[in-house]
Amino acid sequence: MVSANGGLNQQRVAICNAVAVASLLNATLVLPKFLYSNVWKDPSQFGDIYQEDYFMRILKDDIDIVKELPPHLKPLDIEAMGTLITDADIVKEAKPDDYITSVLPLLLQNRVVHFLGFGNRLGFDPLPPHLQRLRCKCNFHALKFVLKIQKVGSLLIKRIKKYYAAPRQLDKQLLGDFAPGISPKQHNIASGPSRYLALHLRFEEDMVAYSLCDFGGGDYEKKELEAYRDVHFPLLIERLKNSKPVSPVELRKLGRCPLTPEEAALVLAALGFKPETFIYLAGSHIYGGSSRMQPFTSLYPNLVTKETLLTSSELAPFKNFSSQLAALDFIACATSDVFAMTDSGSQLSSLVSGFRTYYGDGHAPTLRPNKKRLAAILSENRTIGWNTFEDRVRKMIEEGQRVQLRGSGRSIYRQPRCPECMCRS
DSSP states (O other): OEEEOSSHHHHHHHHHHHHHHHHHTTOOEEOOEEOOOTTTOOOOOHHHHBOHHHHHHHTTTTOOEESSOOTTTTTOOHHHHTOEEETTTSOTTOOHHHHHHHTHHHHHHHSOOEEEEOSSOSOSSSOOHHHHHHHHHIIIIIOOBOHHHHHHHHHHHHHHOSOOOSOOHHHHHHHGGGSOOOOOTTOOGGGSOSOOEEEEOOOOHHHHHHHTOOOSOHHHHHHHHHHHHHHHOHHHHHHHHTSOOOOHHHHHHTTOSOOOHHHHHHHHHHTTOOTTOOEEEESSOOTTHHHHHHHHHHHOOOEEOHHHHSOHHHHGGGTTOHHHHHHHHHHHHHTSSEEEESOTTOHHHHHHHHHHHHHSTTOOOEEOOOHHHHHHHHTTTTTOOHHHHHHHHHHHHHHHTSOOOOOTTOOTTTOOOSTTTTOOO
16 A cells, blocks of 8 residues: 655656555555645545556556455554554665565565655666566556546647647647647638747745745845745754755855746747747746746746636636646646756656657657756856857757666656667667
């Protein structure tokens, strides 16, 4: 049994890791549960987001999956038996041997183990090729959004793009039968955009507060972010008490500060995106609101979100279900013509970029700025000319787009180019 924590994307990783661990231990997997979080505040369970029967059918030749714990095991007091395994009981990026030595004996003795949390509790290397392949199969094939999410996701895409060619493999995988078809002949590019860029601008309050960076908001911003850290990041506060402080200036030089909306707009402009470009903005509320977004929207006014594209009645079934709303963002980002991220460590950006690699046939570009290099370029803003700025930004992005095989220890969900996943030989 697995009860996964976090939001949509953390839970997706936990599901696929659970599939691999079940195979490793030769155990039956109970459909994973999702823990309620005071941060995400979403009571959604597996069947509210993913198609249960489809998931079980795709993986039926690999592992046994049941929807509930069998009746003869339900009366067991798992915690009293000592088979409740929390994230404190197993190391991050654990190796197969860790499960064989510490978990398998408990499973054999008590017939059931329950992982609670299960955040990043299985490493990527070393791992037997068949388990790596199983992870790949789970993420890219077995997890399909429920029809409700596919239907509204398709509607979202249709509201952005007024003209389409034939559905791509990427569209079919994420939207199923709701993938948009070829536009009628009377439609043309003049009737609306035929392409759009999706941007995951990771500048929400949690990201800004956790970074410890300075964003020019003075004492008010400083106190506000300190208060947020006190409430939401107590472990970070404890760690800061026992470590040498790093100045905001140094953090920025090291590339540890999230890009501001203004910086993101400068990068897009340097890459040649015109002011009329249609941009879908993923994520939740940007820290600082419309005033912080003003430099971006003044340059790129055709900015849309799921909240502006869908009516209140269309959004109503998703209200108070942040993971289901995140699934709409996932669809809009993954099926976009160009996807731009501002933080490569984000789970959404990581999983979306992996999906675009796996299903994009080389025609689904992802833009990844190197924040350390960009910080060095932006530090010269008083002296650098626009042409030089353009050249350096383009070189930075081009280097991030080079086709690479998955390196040792790298996520197969983000970098599926490897013999165990998308490579044919």
